[in-house]
Amino acid sequence: MANPAHAVPADHAAAPTQSYFMSWLMTTDHKRIGVLYGLSAICFFVLGGIEALVIRTQLAAPGQHIVDAATYNALFTMHGTTMIFLGVMPMSAAFFNYLIPLQIGARDVVFPRLNAFSFWLFLFGAIVLNVPFLLTPFVDMRVIPDGGWFGYATLTEKTYTPGASIDFWICGLQILGVASMAAGFNFIVTIFNLRAPGMSLLRMPVFTWMTLVVQFLVVLSFPCITIALVLLMFDRLFGTHFYMPEGGGDPLLWQHLFWLFGHPEVYILILPAMGIVSEVLPTFSRKPLFGAPFVIFSGITIGLLGFGVWSHHMFTTGLGATSDAAFSVTTMLIAIPTGVKIFNWLATIWGGQLRLTTSMLYALGFVCMFTMGGLSGIMHASPPVDLQQQDSYFVVAHFHYVLFGGAVFGLLSGIYYWFPKMNGRFLSESWGKVIFWILFVGFNTTFFPMHIVGAAGMPRRIYTYDAGLGWETPNLIETVGAFTIAVGVLFFVIDLVRSIRSTSGPLAGPNPWDGSSLEWVTESPPKVHNFDVTPTVYSERPVWEKNYGPGPGYSLPTVEEHIHLPPPSIRPFYLATGVAWFLVSWLVAGQFFTFGVCSALVAVCVILYSCVSWFLEEGH
Amino acid sequence: MLAPRRLLARLFAVVGSVLPLALVAGCGSSTMSTIEGHSDLTRSILDIYGTIFWIDLFLFVLVQGILIVAVIKFRATGKETAPPEQVHGNLQMEVGWTIAPVLILLVIAIPTVSFIFDSQAQAKDDALVVNATGKQWWFKFEYPGYSFETANEIHVPLGRQVDVRLQSDNVIHAFWAPQIAAKRDMVPGRVNHITFTADTVGTFLGQCAEYCQDSHALMKFRVMVDTPEDFEKWANHEKQPVADTNEASDGFKAFQGATCIACHAIAGSSAQARVGPNLTHVGSRTRIAAGLLENNEANLKLWLKDPSAVKPGEGRNGVGMPNLNLTDEQITTLVAYLQSLK
CATH class of the missing domain: 2.60.40.420 (Cupredoxins -  blue copper proteins)
Structure with missing residues (x-):
């Protein structure tokens, strides 16, 4: 899409003949795609939560048999995979999609159809991962992924996991990988090219900055897992030996490739939440972000260092002293930019006028619990301590403090902050605060005791345990906490649905929270084309400065603009179908080889047809 | 620095005030507790563990303290007429909280790196x-x-x-x-x-x-x-073949007949397969089924009757001990035989 200023008039905006359903299927509007990501993420978050509840019920007391060992192993595999790839990542993607064009003063992303393609492919990948739950009753083999979210070879090789479970996992993750890569490039190009006049890089909102860093992490790290999965697929399908020592392979090759993706992935999950918190804390403190350039450069540093620490997941694998020492030191280095961020957030609220809205409570909760997760992280950055904590419940406590207390609380803060922008009306503030406290108490009740039970030597990924090791009480408390979280999430979903459907309640107006970035210029909810005229930006806090000085903040040119919007298109859906079909064919080939290969060839035809018709489509 | 034992007692005092979990600490050898060391290796881990714990505790109190004070002190009253002072940053403070963590991390990194090299040094010749x-x-x-x-x-x-x-x-x-x-x-x-x-x-x-x-x-x-004396006694006993190598005995015949011999070895007999655990002195072990069950007649019977009922996955996919569909009579004979392998 060209720069809007030079574009043709908007005559394709919405074809009136489309049904409501088709209008969503064919949408190329970044806001609607953002909503699709957000709603899917909430559905999968609930699904992953139900899996967690079964896990916690099983572990409530020693020696229980609510589910058998095989089912339990499938549940923790799917819980991890779901929460990471289908819960937190798409919820972040929802914010990227909805907010980035608004924050940089653009009408859409650079490649709107590619954006739609990413979403549909994500949805297909999510379905492939979860469809085994429905297949299980009808087939005579294990089909639910059960190799752990980390899928360590040699366990995931055909010799040790002969069913189709790992094939579903490989296929689902490959589809999700393509979706993430496409979205990653799309947002990098968008952020670099579509910023409003005057918005230099250092005037970009911190959330946009963190999004940019995350997209680089995505496009640099996902190829690692793609390669790892292709090699695993070759081992399983064609009998190669990339990870099998019998054939000269090495199971640690998998771990290197996986964690070279897996550790940046942690920052892919947490940096968007850090970006959100860096927007919410200043707004509700009525102050600028303290040391904004330092917060931004810390985010970049965390992203860069994130590629140099992967082997800290492998301290117990015997890489040798030099390697352990090097990766230990690089891991500790990450504590420095992380600490800088935390202290800057504290300095931001210090001396402010704090309005404790629900969004602000979640942001403060983020700082509180992310700090906790960071501090426990320093412990296993030290290999001697890691030799005791690795694969114990202490680590489970650690990363839930980072990813639930951190990422999820940050995302919830963002939902409460931007919901009025998206919906035009607020989520219930009074319910919101109740839900916050339920989740805060429930979260700590669930995950704090995991430190204790981990220090008492309880390994991860065990479906049962014996009495008498001091593990009973903490486990019971954890289960109570898990159900408390479930109550909080239930209330949240009820309030969300009610608020979306509600036609009463106060209107938000363009800038309900006295925010400072460009999305607060436009109406709530924003018009299809976001801005009538593209604003010119003079400050890193355009809206605040416009209202309070000292500078002009931003200005709206009076020149008439031609607004070009991408017309709806079904091509992204077709192409996503083709790509997903192609990858599913290899999953099928695991059981029915010839049929799978033929199916892959047909899929290639679908892909070619979709591509050609995509290129030839008018109006783009 | 405090001695590990005292330090850990304090650690649990802190933790214990949060949750009533003193039970984790006690019980000596019958726990999996990671904060009790009984070798040079685990004790030196605990030294570093303790150092980091105290640093973490300090930082935790510092950050949460500032957070709580800020929220109480700077809460909006609703009576403000103008926004607060718009502070954009402070270079000295940024430099300060960049350098301070470096110094703190050095305190952790130095013993960590020295542990890594010490603990992975070549074993002694007489090990x-x-x-x-x-x-x-x-x-x-x-x-x-x-x-x-x-x-x-x-x-x-x-x-x-x-x-x-x-x-x-x-x-x-x-x-x-x-x-x-x-x-x-x-x-x-x-x-x-x-x-x-x-x-x-x-x-x-x-x-x-x-x-x-x-x-x-x-x-x-x-x-x-x-x-050392008990160890030598145990090792010398273990390396002896079984006392009773009479392969015509009912026990050994049952061992052959039930195809146990296809996977298990008994030193000094014709059973030499190395797929499953070596059973030469199985009768003198304290546990069976990989430490799961006490080694007694009832549990051995339970195990032989259906291994996968005791340990899920046994015998599935060619892994572990299959269910041999043994008769009660076979099981009784085998259990007696296994218990005799002291």
Whole structure:
């Protein structure tokens, strides 16, 4: 899409003949795609939560048999995979999609159809991962992924996991990988090219900055897992030996490739939440972000260092002293930019006028619990301590403090902050605060005791345990906490649905929270084309400065603009179908080889047809 | 710095004030507690653990303290007429909280790096070598210096360095005995080492820590630390073949007839297969089924009747002990025979 200023008039905006359903299927509007990501993420978050509840019920007391060992192993595999790839990542993607064009003063992303393609492919990948739950009753083999979210070879090789479970996992993750890569490039190009006049890089909102860093992490790290999965697929399908020592392979090759993706992935999950918190804390403190350039450069540093620490997941694998020492030191280095961020957030609220809205409570909760997760992280950055904590419940406590207390609380803060922008009306503030406290108490009740039970030597990924090791009480408390979280999430979903459907309640107006970035210029909810005229930006806090000085903040040119919007298109859906079909064919080939290969060839035809018709489509 | 023991007592005082979990700390050898060390290796881990714990506690109180004070002190009253002072940053403070963590991390990094190199140094020449192999789902232990093999129970002498050589010929497992040996992975195609010198006589628990499918949760072992004399006595007994090598006995015939002989070895007899655990002195072990059950008549019967009912996945996919559909009569004979293998 060209720069809007030079574009043709908007005559394709919405074809009136489309049904409501088709209008969503064919949408190329970044806001609607953002909503699709957000709603899917909430559905999968609930699904992953139900899996967690079964896990916690099983572990409530020693020696229980609510589910058998095989089912339990499938549940923790799917819980991890779901929460990471289908819960937190798409919820972040929802914010990227909805907010980035608004924050940089653009009408859409650079490649709107590619954006739609990413979403549909994500949805297909999510379905492939979860469809085994429905297949299980009808087939005579294990089909639910059960190799752990980390899928360590040699366990995931055909010799040790002969069913189709790992094939579903490989296929689902490959589809999700393509979706993430496409979205990653799309947002990098968008952020670099579509910023409003005057918005230099250092005037970009911190959330946009963190999004940019995350997209680089995505496009640099996902190829690692793609390669790892292709090699695993070759081992399983064609009998190669990339990870099998019998054939000269090495199971640690998998771990290197996986964690070279897996550790940046942690920052892919947490940096968007850090970006959100860096927007919410200043707004509700009525102050600028303290040391904004330092917060931004810390985010970049965390992203860069994130590629140099992967082997800290492998301290117990015997890489040798030099390697352990090097990766230990690089891991500790990450504590420095992380600490800088935390202290800057504290300095931001210090001396402010704090309005404790629900969004602000979640942001403060983020700082509180992310700090906790960071501090426990320093412990296993030290290999001697890691030799005791690795694969114990202490680590489970650690990363839930980072990813639930951190990422999820940050995302919830963002939902409460931007919901009025998206919906035009607020989520219930009074319910919101109740839900916050339920989740805060429930979260700590669930995950704090995991430190204790981990220090008492309880390994991860065990479906049962014996009495008498001091593990009973903490486990019971954890289960109570898990159900408390479930109550909080239930209330949240009820309030969300009610608020979306509600036609009463106060209107938000363009800038309900006295925010400072460009999305607060436009109406709530924003018009299809976001801005009538593209604003010119003079400050890193355009809206605040416009209202309070000292500078002009931003200005709206009076020149008439031609607004070009991408017309709806079904091509992204077709192409996503083709790509997903192609990858599913290899999953099928695991059981029915010839049929799978033929199916892959047909899929290639679908892909070619979709591509050609995509290129030839008018109006783009 | 405080001595580890006192430090840990304090650690639990802190933790105990949050949750009533004093039960984690006590109980001596019958726990998996990671904050109790009974070897040079685990004690030096605890020193570093303690240092980091105190630093973490300090930082935790600092950050949460500032957060709480800020929220109380700077809460909006609703009566403000103008926004607060718009402070954009402060270079000195940024430099300060960039350098301070570097200094704190040095306090952690220096002992960490020195531990890494010390703990992975070559074992001494007179160290006791034990080859440990992870299986689905049990541990095989070989003592090359004494030429015998046992399973799921490793005996080591007090005060002598032990070099456990960890390997696997199937999937990845991890050897984790928190109070004696900490943790290292058993990776197919590699040999990893754990070296330690135990300093307390007793029985210590261990468990596989790397997910290895169905019965991962039930893959346990024990480390018995003996006095040097007791250890020699045990090792010399273990390397003896069975006393009764009469292969015409009812017991051995049942052992052959039920096809046990296809997988298990009994030194000194014609049973030499090495697929399952070596049963030469199975009667003298304290536990069966990879540390899961006490070694007694009832449990042996339970195990032989249907192994997968005790440990899920046994016999599935050609892994572990299959259900041999033994008759009650066969089981009774076999149990008596196995118990006689002292």
